[in-house]
Amino acid sequence: MVRKEYVVEEITKIMGNIDQIRNVAIIAHVHHGKTTLTDSLLAKAGLISKQVAGDVLYTNYEAIEKDRRMTIKSAAISLGFTYKEKDYIINLIDTPGHVDFGGHVTRSMRAVDGVVLVVDPVEGIMPQTETVLRQSMKEKAKPILFINKSDRLLTELRLTQEQTFQRLLDLINNVNKLIEQYAPIEFADKWKVSVENNSVAIGSAMRRWAISKRTMELHKTTMKEIFTLTEKGDIPKLQEVAPIDETILSMIIDNLPSPREAQAYRIPHLWKGDLESVDGKAMLSVDAKAKTNAVVFGISYDQQAGEIAIARVFSGAVKKGMEFQVSGQNKPERLQQVGIFMAADRVLVDEIPAGNIAALIGLKSANVGDTISENSIEPFEQITHYSKPVVTKAVEAKDSRDTTKLIEALRELSKADPTIEVRIDQDTGEHLVSGMGELHLEIIETKLRDEFKIQVITSEPIVVYQETIDKKAGPIEGKSPNKHSKFYCISEPLPKTFTDAMDEGTIREGKPKGQAAVDAMIKAGLDRPTAKGVVDISSRCVLVDATKGVQYMHEVMELLIDGFEEAVKDGPLAREKCNGIMISIVDATIHEDPVHRGPAQIIPAIRNAIYAGVLTAGVNLLEPKQKFTINIPQEYMSDIITMVQGKRGQVLEINQDREQVSIIARIPVAEVIKNFSNDIRGKTQGRAIWYTEFAGYDKMPAELQNKVVREIRKRKGQPEEPPKPEQFLE
Numbered sequence: 001m002v003r004k005e006y007v008v009e010e011i012t013k014i015m016g017n018i019d020q021i022r023n024v025a026i027i028a029h030v031h032h033g034k035t036t037l038t039d040s041l042l043a044k045a046g047l048i049s050k051q052v053a054g055d056v057l058y059t060n061y062e063a064i065e066k067d068r069r070m071t072i073k074s075a076a077i078s079l080g081f082t083y084k085e086k087d088y089i090i091n092l093i094d095t096p097g098h099v100d101f102g103g104h105v106t107r108s109m110r111a112v113d114g115v116v117l118v119v120d121p122v123e124g125i126m127p128q129t130e131t132v133l134r135q136s137m138k139e140k141a142k143p144i145l146f147i148n149k150s151d152r153l154l155t156e157l158r159l160t161q162e163q164t165f166q167r168l169l170d171l172i173n174n175v176n177k178l179i180e181q182y183a184p185i186e187f188a189d190k191w192k193v194s195v196e197n198n199s200v201a202i203g204s205a206m207r208r209w210a211i212s213k214r215t216m217e218l219h220k221t222t223m224k225e226i227f228t229l230t231e232k233g234d235i236p237k238l239q240e241v242a243p244i245d246e247t248i249l250s251m252i253i254d255n256l257p258s259p260r261e262a263q264a265y266r267i268p269h270l271w272k273g274d275l276e277s278v279d280g281k282a283m284l285s286v287d288a289k290a291k292t293n294a295v296v297f298g299i300s301y302d303q304q305a306g307e308i309a310i311a312r313v314f315s316g317a318v319k320k321g322m323e324f325q326v327s328g329q330n331k332p333e334r335l336q337q338v339g340i341f342m343a344a345d346r347v348l349v350d351e352i353p354a355g356n357i358a359a360l361i362g363l364k365s366a367n368v369g370d371t372i373s374e375n376s377i378e379p380f381e382q383i384t385h386y387s388k389p390v391v392t393k394a395v396e397a398k399d400s401r402d403t404t405k406l407i408e409a410l411r412e413l414s415k416a417d418p419t420i421e422v423r424i425d426q427d428t429g430e431h432l433v434s435g436m437g438e439l440h441l442e443i444i445e446t447k448l449r450d451e452f453k454i455q456v457i458t459s460e461p462i463v464v465y466q467e468t469i470d471k472k473a474g475p476i477e478g479k480s481p482n483k484h485s486k487f488y489c490i491s492e493p494l495p496k497t498f499t500d501a502m503d504e505g506t507i508r509e510g511k512p513k514g515q516a517a518v519d520a521m522i523k524a525g526l527d528r529p530t531a532k533g534v535v536d537i538s539s540r541c542v543l544v545d546a547t548k549g550v551q552y553m554h555e556v557m558e559l560l561i562d563g564f565e566e567a568v569k570d571g572p573l574a575r576e577k578c579n580g581i582m583i584s585i586v587d588a589t590i591h592e593d594p595v596h597r598g599p600a601q602i603i604p605a606i607r608n609a610i611y612a613g614v615l616t617a618g619v620n621l622l623e624p625k626q627k628f629t630i631n632i633p634q635e636y637m638s639d640i641i642t643m644v645q646g647k648r649g650q651v652l653e654i655n656q657d658r659e660q661v662s663i664i665a666r667i668p669v670a671e672v673i674k675n676f677s678n679d680i681r682g683k684t685q686g687r688a689i690w691y692t693e694f695a696g697y698d699k700m701p702a703e704l705q706n707k708v709v710r711e712i713r714k715r716k717g718q719p720e721e722p723p724k725p726e727q728f729l730e
């Protein structure tokens with residue numbers, strides 16, 4: 001075993017040779033064996049001993065991860081290897097598989113050029129397998145396949161040799177179908193995996209063996225022999241003829257692209273700036289001598305160093321002491337330290353050149369997704385999280401003296417994981433923390449208690465609803481409290497193509513910048529004058545300035561934007577976020593004296609116009625849904641279908657594989673937030689396994705809406721009866 005400092009010393013020598021670098025993430029459905037596999041690669045690089053690989057789960061270094069034996073965040077680690085007499089660096093990221101931590105996978109895809117997709121052949125392709133593969137394709141990271149846990153085919157399913165081969169072939173075919181479906185068109189064929197081209201390995205991470213065509217040839221073994229050895233349980237021999245580290249390593253190096261190859265097609269995909277510019281050319285060619293450009297794909301915290309940005313360097317080199325422009329910020333910031341990630345630790349170095357992954361200390365304002373550059377360049381495309389927070393808990397410090405500490409802790413947690421949303425309820429003063437699911441929130445609670453040492457009291461989980469309209473209303477007048485300023489607004493639903501484009505990331509939240517943003521909105525269904533008039537996008541709603549020649553409009557624009565953002569964050573019906581609404585200001589009269597058109601006048605005026613308009617249009621509550629994949633023995637099928645339907649669920653698909661049935665259903669989060677686990681366990685004597693995925697928002701059934709709205713309003717300390725438009729027209 002060698003010290004990590006030694007490993008770093010060795011790899012800093014190779015870091016400049018871009019052909020000898022691979023940036024790779026390990027991705028899979030939950031528990032398919034990513035961290036176990038990662039251990040074997042760490043052992044090969046000398047960081048842990050071979051004997052404990054698969055047991056220590058080195059990249060699960062957080063206390064919660066050890067307790068629960070599951071990964072909850074991405075962990076980056078840089079490793080050096082010698083292969084075919086050349087030295088290589090693999091910048092490896094072990095990602096979490098649980099759907100609640102899917103944001104970490106999405107973000108890591110920005111940093112890597114390739115992925116090892118791990119699949120358990122007994123479970124097969126699971127919902128998260130498809131999701132993570134799709135995400136890697138979206139960022140143009142090339143896949144290879146590792147079929148793990150193949151021991152289970154024999155020990156648990158007791159398959160014959162033929163059946164085993166057939167199952168493996170089916171699995172490879174199914175993975176290829178997904179690749180064909182999701183890969184960038186130009187790679188749909190090229191990226192398919194096969195045993196023949198060495199992009200598939202089969203083995204067992206726990207037993208530390210794996211074969212690929214290359215290693216079979218090298219060690220003169222056959223699938224048949226492997227099958228027999230597995231049947232006999234001769235693990236030492238298996239490890240000898242099919243060493244997992246060698247198999248996976250050669251597969252990564254031979255099949256996955258170097259930064260030189262990858263950046264040539266990834267940069268035009270991820271960055272919409274001018275490719276002919278100095279910075280464009282530098283990134284396309286991974287020029288380490290050019291100006292530095294990097295993208296932050298993660299933030300982590302450390303007791304001593306504080307906030308650390310994790311970035312992929314696309315050109316130039318990050319060096320200690322350099323000044324950087326962080327996208328969206330006015331002032332440059334100084335990089336205090338540069339390091340190489342070694343899972344929980346970092347080893348400081350002087351510089352890290354293009355094509356690698358770096359730990360950056362000192363860039364306080366950097367957020368996930370930000371572009372860091374020497375010249376101020378066009379920022380990289382936004383990293384879009386497909387899943388939305390659907391569950392909220394109110395969190396308060398047991399001891400009110402801890403409140404400031406709690407606010408700071410929640411800020412840190414949501415900065416490190418932007419899929420966590422934190423906000424303060426204006427009326428109750430409660431801190432509302434929203435996440436992807438109950439586990440996500442439970443982990444936050446545990447971290448507050450164990451890492452930040454804050455005792456907290458939390459509410460029952462609450463569903464995150466949204467408010468929207470499907471009709472047009474207005475122009476409706478909104479007056480300022482002093483009645484001197486008036487805004488006339490039309491409220492109407494945004495085209496679905498527009499909100500889809502927001503999900504895709506082609507339209508971003510914030511103030512649209514430049515012609516490209518206008519073009520994207522036209523493409524997404526707005527007419528040209530409307531698109532040109534868009535002044536802000538917030539909470540998936542749009543504010544358009546459609547006025548002509550109104551005096552002082554420009555002077556109050558920032559206040560109008562503030563008022564709009566406030567209004568759509570707290571909709572009129574139940575104070576839930578709005579979604580998919582376009583507000584167009586078509587006319588206005590504004591007081592000439594700045595004293596009479598300050599925030600206290602303009603913000604309520606625009607809010608009144610929006611609230612009255614949205615209420616007049618007829619506002620609906622949207623509820624989040626989850627897609628469930630429920631695997632059960634056949635005998636429970638009818639009970640489970642009845643249960644799903646009893647929870648307002650819709651059965652989408654039923655698949656049968658021998659004695660096992662897999663039911664796919666779409667169920668409102670409100671119906672599963674409490675008791676689902678108990679209900680399903682009770683009905684199946686604990687024999688059900690289920691997975692959930694975010695499945696979008698749907699309009700609530702009319703007969704339930706009123707009741708739910710009243711409940712939400714009551715909880716928020718509001719009068720139970722929702723307001724009427726007239727209340728905002730006085």
Ligand SMILES: Nc1nc2c(ncn2[C@@H]2O[C@H](COP(=O)(O)OP(=O)(O)OP(=O)(O)O)[C@@H](O)[C@H]2O)c(=O)[nH]1
Binds near residue numbers: 036071095098150204
């Ligand atoms: N039978 C068998 N079990 C395995 C194998 N590899 C891993 N496991 C077990 O599968 C479980 C999950 O392993 P992990 O490596 O933590 O899986 P993971 O994909 O990292 O899990 P998450 O990161 O939480 O999604 C552990 O109990 C492992 O021991 C294998 O080859 N065969």
Ligand SMILES: [Mg+2]
Binds near residue numbers: 034036060070096
């Ligand atoms: Mg793991």
